[in-house]
Amino acid sequence: MFDDPNVVLHCEKIDKIYPGTKALDQVSFDLLKGQVNVLIGENGAGKSTLMKMIAGIEQPSSGKMYMDGKEVYFKDTNAARAKGIGIIHQELSLFPNMTVYQNIFMGHEKKKGIFLDDKAHSEGAKKILKRLEHEIPPDTMVGDLRVGQQQMVEIARNLNQDDLRVLIMDEPTSSLSAAEVKVLFKIMRELLEAGISIVYISHRLEEIMEIGDHVTILRDGKYVADAAVKDIELSWIVENMVGKNTQYHRFERSIDLSKQPKMLEIKNLCLPKKGGGWTLDHVSLDLKKGEVLGIYGLLGAGRSELFECLMGLHPEHTGDVFYEGKKLKIKDVATQIQNGFALVPEDRQSQGLIQTLDIGKNTSISSLKDYVKGLFLDEKAENAAVDEQIRDIHIKVADKRLPILSLSGGNQQKVVIGKGLLTKPKILLLDEPSRGIDIGAKTEVFEIIHELAEKGLSIIVISSELKEIMAIADRICVLSNGKKTGELTGDEITEDTLVRTSYAGLGTGRNA
Amino acid sequence: MNNKKSNNNQLLMTLLKGRTFIVLVLLVIFFTIVKGTTFLSASTLTMVAKHVALYGILALGMTFVIITGGIDLSVGSVVGLVGMLAGGMIQEGITLKFAGVTLYFSVPVIVIAMLIVGCLIGAVNGLIVTKLGVAPFIATLGTMYICRGFANLRSNGATFSDIKGYDGLGNTGFKILGSNIAGIPTGVYIFAVLAVISVIILKKLPFGWYVLAVGGNEKSARLSGIKADKIKIIVYMISGFCAAWVGMINTAQLSAAHPASGDGWEMNAIAATVLGGTSMSGGSGTIIGTVVGAFVIGVINDGMTMCGVSEFWQKVIRGLVIILAVVIDQTQRNLQAKMALQARNENK
Numbered sequence: 001m002f003d004d005p006n007v008v009l010h011c012e013k014i015d016k017i018y019p020g021t022k023a024l025d026q027v028s029f030d031l032l033k034g035q036v037n038v039l040i041g042e043n044g045a046g047k048s049t050l051m052k053m054i055a056g057i058e059q060p061s062s063g064k065m066y067m068d069g070k071e072v073y074f075k076d077t078n079a080a081r082a083k084g085i086g087i088i089h090q091e092l093s094l095f096p097n098m099t100v101y102q103n104i105f106m107g108h109e110k111k112k113g114i115f116l117d118d119k120a121h122s123e124g125a126k127k128i129l130k131r132l133e134h135e136i137p138p139d140t141m142v143g144d145l146r147v148g149q150q151q152m153v154e155i156a157r158n159l160n161q162d163d164l165r166v167l168i169m170d171e172p173t174s175s176l177s178a179a180e181v182k183v184l185f186k187i188m189r190e191l192l193e194a195g196i197s198i199v200y201i202s203h204r205l206e207e208i209m210e211i212g213d214h215v216t217i218l219r220d221g222k223y224v225a226d227a228a229v230k231d232i233e234l235s236w237i238v239e240n241m242v243g244k245n246t247q248y249h250r251f252e253r254s255i256d257l258s259k260q261p262k263m264l265e266i267k268n269l270c271l272p273k274k275g276g277g278w279t280l281d282h283v284s285l286d287l288k289k290g291e292v293l294g295i296y297g298l299l300g301a302g303r304s305e306l307f308e309c310l311m312g313l314h315p316e317h318t319g320d321v322f323y324e325g326k327k328l329k330i331k332d333v334a335t336q337i338q339n340g341f342a343l344v345p346e347d348r349q350s351q352g353l354i355q356t357l358d359i360g361k362n363t364s365i366s367s368l369k370d371y372v373k374g375l376f377l378d379e380k381a382e383n384a385a386v387d388e389q390i391r392d393i394h395i396k397v398a399d400k401r402l403p404i405l406s407l408s409g410g411n412q413q414k415v416v417i418g419k420g421l422l423t424k425p426k427i428l429l430l431d432e433p434s435r436g437i438d439i440g441a442k443t444e445v446f447e448i449i450h451e452l453a454e455k456g457l458s459i460i461v462i463s464s465e466l467k468e469i470m471a472i473a474d475r476i477c478v479l480s481n482g483k484k485t486g487e488l489t490g491d492e493i494t495e496d497t498l499v500r501t502s503y504a505g506l507g508t509g510r511n512a
Numbered sequence: 513m514n515n516k517k518s519n520n521n522q523l524l525m526t527l528l529k530g531r532t533f534i535v536l537v538l539l540v541i542f543f544t545i546v547k548g549t550t551f552l553s554a555s556t557l558t559m560v561a562k563h564v565a566l567y568g569i570l571a572l573g574m575t576f577v578i579i580t581g582g583i584d585l586s587v588g589s590v591v592g593l594v595g596m597l598a599g600g601m602i603q604e605g606i607t608l609k610f611a612g613v614t615l616y617f618s619v620p621v622i623v624i625a626m627l628i629v630g631c632l633i634g635a636v637n638g639l640i641v642t643k644l645g646v647a648p649f650i651a652t653l654g655t656m657y658i659c660r661g662f663a664n665l666r667s668n669g670a671t672f673s674d675i676k677g678y679d680g681l682g683n684t685g686f687k688i689l690g691s692n693i694a695g696i697p698t699g700v701y702i703f704a705v706l707a708v709i710s711v712i713i714l715k716k717l718p719f720g721w722y723v724l725a726v727g728g729n730e731k732s733a734r735l736s737g738i739k740a741d742k743i744k745i746i747v748y749m750i751s752g753f754c755a756a757w758v759g760m761i762n763t764a765q766l767s768a769a770h771p772a773s774g775d776g777w778e779m780n781a782i783a784a785t786v787l788g789g790t791s792m793s794g795g796s797g798t799i800i801g802t803v804v805g806a807f808v809i810g811v812i813n814d815g816m817t818m819c820g821v822s823e824f825w826q827k828v829i830r831g832l833v834i835i836l837a838v839v840i841d842q843t844q845r846n847l848q849a850k851m852a853l854q855a856r857n858e859n860k
Contacts, residue, residue, distance in 0.1 A: 057735065078737040093732035095725050097795035106725055107736035115716045144849070 008033045008166055008197045009054060009072075009085075014063035016049055016221075023049040024060070025221045031166060036188065036198045038208050038229070040241055041218035047201050050218070051168045054199070055087040056080030084165030086158035088172050094150055096143030101125035103142050104156050128156045133183050148180045155187070167191060168199040173207060185211050205234055217241055250471050251450040257474055260288040262325070263458040264427055269319035271305055271482075279305045280317070281482040287427065287460060292453045294473025295462045297502050301479040303462045304346055307429045311343045312336045323427075337366065342420035344413075346431040346462070352416040353404055360386045360400035362415050367422040389418040393448050410441020417448065428452065430461045434468055446472050466495050480504050521851055528844040532787055532804045532837075536811065543815040551818065558697060560814045562765065565699035568806035569758050570781035571788075572703075572710045573751030575802045578785055579714075580727045580747050581794025582641060582648035587755040587781055589659035590633055591774025594626050594759025596663045599672035599769030601625070602683055616681045623689075623760060630756025631749045633659060638745030652748075656778070664771040672769040690764030699761040706754065710799045723747060727794030783830070784809045787837045808833075 004010070009031040016024040024046045031037055031054070039047040052058040054065070056074030065072050067083060074080040077087075094103050101121040110120040125138035134152040136145065142153060151172065158167055169188075173181045188198055188211060202208055208215065209229065216226040217240045225240045264287040271280040280302045287293050297303050309317045312332045321328045323339060330336060345351035353362055363386045364371070371382040386400055395414045397407065404412060413433060420428060430449065434442040449472055453459055463469040469476060470493055478486040478501040486501035527534065543551045550556060570587050577584045605616040617625070633655065640651040677684035689698050714720035722743045725733040733740050758777075763769045788805030790797025812833060816826045 076737070077735055081737060089735070093729065093735050095728040095732060095795075097728035098721070098724055102721055102724075106721060106733075107738060109718045109721065111718070115712075116718060116721070 004030075006033050007031060008067065010066045011050070011054070012064045012066065014050065014053060014060045014065075016046075016053065016058070017061045023221050024053075026063075027218065027221070027223050029216060029223070031197055031199060032214050033197050034192055034195055035213035036192065036200050036211055038212035038215045039199060039201045039218065040205075040208065040215055040237055041224075045218040045241075046221040047218055048170055049221075051087065051170055051199060051201065054080065054166070055085055055168055057087075081161070084161070084163045085168070086161055086164050086166070087168040087170065088154050088158055089170055094142050094154060096141070098142060099139045100129070100136055100142055100145075100153055101138035103153055104128065104138075104160055106157070108160070124160070125156070128159050129153075131159070132156055132187060148176050151176055152180070152183075155184070159187075159191075164191075164196055166197050166199065168201075170201045172200075173202060181207070205237060208237070209234060251446070253474060254454060255290045255456075257288050257291050260290055263287050263289050263291075263323070265322040266310075267320045267322070269306070269309060269317060269321070271302070271309055271314055271317045273482075278482045280309065282319070283479070283482075283484045285477050285484065285487070287458050289458055290453050290456045291458055292449060292472055292474050293458075293460045294469040294476040295460060295479060296464070296466075296469050296476055296498055297479035298464075301502070302482040303479055304431055306479070307343055307431055307460070307462070310336065310341060310427075310429060337423050337425075340424075340426035341429065342366075342423050342425035342427070343429045344416050344420050344431060344433055346435065348409070348413060348416060348436065352419075353412060355403075355405055357404065358401050359395075359397055359404050359407065359415060362404045363389055363400070363418045364422060366419050367424075370422075385422060386418075389422055393418050393421070394444065408437075408441065410437035410444065413437055413441070413445060414448070417445070421452075426458060428457055428459045430459060432462055432464065434463065434465065442468070466498055470495070470498075478502050478504075521847060525844070525847060525851065528840065528847065531840055531844075532789065532801060532808060536804055536808050539808065539811045539815060543811065543819065546819055547815075551815070554695070556814075556818070558692070558695070560810050561700045562697040563814060564806050564810035565697060565703040566758050566762060567777065567780045567784055567809055568703045568803060569699070569706055569754045569761075570751075570777060571784035571802045571806050572706055572799065573747075573754030574778075574781040574785045575710070575788070575790050575797050575799060576714075576723060576747040576750045577648075578782075578790050578792060579723050579794060579797045580744055581730070582744065582747065583652065583782070583792075584634075584637060584748060584751045585649065585652040585778050586633065586637060586655040586659055587751060587758075588774040588777035588779075589656045589663065590630055590752055590755035591759040591762060591777055592663040592771055593633075593659045593666075594629060594756045595763040595769040595773045596666040596672065596771055597629060598622055598626050598686070598760050598763055599675045600666055602675050602677050602686055603672050605681075616678075616683050618683055619677070619685045622683075622686070626756045626760055627753055630752040630754070630759070632752070633755075634749035634752025635745055637752070638741075638748035641748070642741040642744050660771075660775075663773075667771065669771055671771070673767070675763065675767050675769060686760075687764050687767060689761050690767065697765075699765070702757055702761065706757070707799060707803050714799055719743070719746070724795060727796075729795075780809055780813075783834050786834060786841075789841060791841070792838075 007030045011027065011029040013026045013028055014024050015022070015026060027046065027050060029050060039050070041047050049058070053060050056077045056079050059075065072083060095106065101118070101124070104125045105121045110117045110124070122138045126135070129136055129138070129152070132152050132155060134149060136149055136153070142150060145153065155172065158164065172184060176184060191198060200208070200212060212229045214226065214228050215232065215237060217224040217237065219241065266286070267284050269280055269283045270278060273279045283302070283306065285293070295303050295306065305314065308314050310321065310330070312330045312335060315331070321330060328339065349355070354365065357365065360383070364382050367385070368377065368382070371378045371385065390397060390400065393414050395411050395418060397411065404415065407415065417430070417433065433445050433449070437445070446468070449459060449461065461469065461472060475487065475489045476493055476498065477484055478488070478498060480502050485504035486497070488497060573587065574584055601617055601622050605614045607614040637652050637655055640646050640655070641648050675686065677686060691698060693701065714723065722733065722738050725736065725738055726740045726743050730740050759774065762773055784805040785797070785802050786792060786805070787808050788798065788801030788803070790802065812830060813826065816829065821829070
């Protein structure tokens with residue numbers, strides 16, 4: 001029997017088998033009492049899966065869990081909650097159609113007799129939100145809140161449990177601003193003092209060094225290493241996480257960009273924000289043939305909206321766009337594709353792919369009219385084009401008739417890029433092309449971007465990952481709060497300047 | 513400048529929120545002008561109320577189902593089936609062939625039995641939707657046909673007429689459900705009581721939260737420990753329960769049970785619900801809205817009939833009203849989102 005007073009929960013040789021894959025392979029894990037237990041690993045390493053077992057969302061295929069020296073089995077979230085285990089999900093799991101207090105008390109309502117006690121709910125919610133330094137009126141609809149505020153409500157839901165012993169936080173900071181992260185860390189320290197143990201999953205390694213106590217690393221569903229944070233360094237984590245020491249190398253360009261013609265020039269692009277202010281505030285930039293222009297900025301800086309304007313999704317924008325010196329009239333997406341623009345959207349699942357179609361059709365869907373002979377689709381021509389694309393950008397597929405979801409995230413992303421390329425664009429817009437794919441696939445995507453640029457394609461890349469954008473971009477424009485706050489080339493590009501310029505547009509108020 | 517604009521928005525918002533009620537008032541004024549004060553006479557209003565109660569009760573149940581993101585097409589057929597079963601139980605009783613006896617039941621027993629039948633049909637709907645994973649539209653389309661079939665099979669397509677029970681058997685009194693108490697149709701009282709209970713369930717009981725939660729984000733609801741399947745089964749049972757009441761009231765009003773009774777009524781119920789602001793995609797809706805929506809449907813139907821509008825044109829107009837209602841509903845949602853954004857910016 002397992003019994004260690006410093007361990008709240010012990011997992012013993014957990015296996016989790018999904019059809020076709022082994023998500024967890026004999027993983028043992030000690031959740032240390034009163035500490036921030038950090039779980040690190042690349043995407044698909046099994047961190048979230050392991051946490052789902054502990055929170056009772058899913059059940060292990062084999063293996064055991066122990067709490068207080070006794071074996072426990074969580075058949076659902078209620079069973080785990082009864083043992084004081086709360087979880088903050090990676091994707092927000094709130095009810096946008098309900099109020100803040102309803103969200104906070106959902107599942108453990110306060111009652112007077114058989115009736116709901118909304119006064120108690122409202123007051124309770126106020127108290128918790130005050131503690132979180134986010135005094136959101138409790139009767140606000142959650143759907144009307146900013147994402148960061150919603151995240152706070154999600155956290156408040158868990159704090160509401162009186163008997164909370166373990167709080168699992170799965171990438172809680174991904175949608176928070178720097179100020180909000182600070183508050184969150186303060187709360188975490190308070191929770192620790194109150195004797196609550198925390199499991200923390202994050203991709204932001206700097207955060208881990210700041211808040212973490214003990215690190216456990218998973219790779220490909222297996223346990224790799226664990227250590228106390230004070231004993232280790234960042235490079236140790238990265239090394240164990242990826243198996244080898246990866247730093248993105250900067251791509252060397254063979255083209256002399258100063259001699260290349262301008263492909264695109266944007267002058268004073270403005271996009272009004274609903275209800276006042278600007279999403280894009282007089283943004284001007286240009287792009288040369290064969291250039292990779294990076295766009296860096298915080299969430300909400302207006303990066304994706306810039307792309308959306310160029311693709312004709314916001315007809316209400318003002319300002320001029322010149323394409324090869326000629327002024328463009330941006331009408332709609334179809335015309336923009338014809339004009340030589342292609343967009344690889346940020347959200348692959350909801351905007352990039354059609355899940356019900358196979359790999360081949362997902363690749364050819366935007367350019368189908370190129371393969372029409374008379375009235376009918378010339379499948380031979382279509383297949384040839386798809387095959388060529390699959391070969392060109394190294395999509396690993398056994399058969400292009402397989403469902404798109406049978407591919408890994410990285411290969412799905414390549415399909416979306418391939419789809420864009422098949423429309424024969426002159427300008428490729430990539431919105432977070434490396435989101436949600438593993439490091440190996442990331443490097444491949446970057447190589448593809450580099451190759452395409454070398455062939456003369458002009459590319460604009462949005463990324464929130466400093467290292468990535470520094471490696472891939474020839475020049476970086478920084479957006480902040482809708483304004484262009486910097487344009488950096490060559491040696492000017494450092495992490496420090498990028499971060500500082502990305503904050504430069506904040507705090508000037510929306511009427512400025 | 514901004515302030516004035518936001519005030520205008522506020523005003524528009526208030527108007528939009530109360531739109532169903534405003535439409536109702538306008539309709540009443542319109543028909544009063546066209547038909548003169550006969551439209552406001554006690555006899556007309558009683559007739560309208562009698563009809564509204566039928567659609568309204570169906571719409572109460574429908575509101576619960578639609579808030580969870582489902583739909584119940586079977587309610588019209590349940591009305592017909594319950595009518596036939598109730599009529600049959602009163603007039604023919606239940607004959608046990610093996611014992612050679614025919615049993616007759618008192619009215620309260622029949623009422624309770626019919627309510628149980630309604631709940632059971634609802635439970636079947638819910639089970640098909642949750643446990644077999646059939647889309648609500650298809651599942652209830654199926655049970656709609658099944659119930660209609662059984663309604664016809666009960667009497668081989670014939671009508672039970674002149675239902676009043678036999679003094680000697682002590683099963684009289686069913687007609688109270690279809691007559692007036694103190695000048696007001698009994699159905700209206702039942703509608704009122706069921707509406708109040710519905711408001712309490714939706715607003716004051718945890719179950720009401722769960723209904724909203726399942727409709728708003730089913731996955732989160734499950735993660736919050738809510739038994740989403742159970743909630744869904746219960747809302748279909750509520751809908752069946754309401755349909756059973758309507759089946760009995762309708763039969764009592766007519767003193768007869770037709771197998772075709774209630775045909776197409778599910779559409780009136782859905783229309784009333786949607787007019788009342790319940791979103792077909794689930795997650796939002798109010799009982800008050802549905803009640804007002806039922807009145808709008810009732811006033812339009814009866815008003816047009818009184819004005820001599822042909823039945824065919826009535827259908828066209830009803831269709832237009834429903835589409836218009838949903839368009840306005842979307843306008844309101846957009847405006848609401850815009851105002852929330854504005855408020856958020858101002859707070860910054």
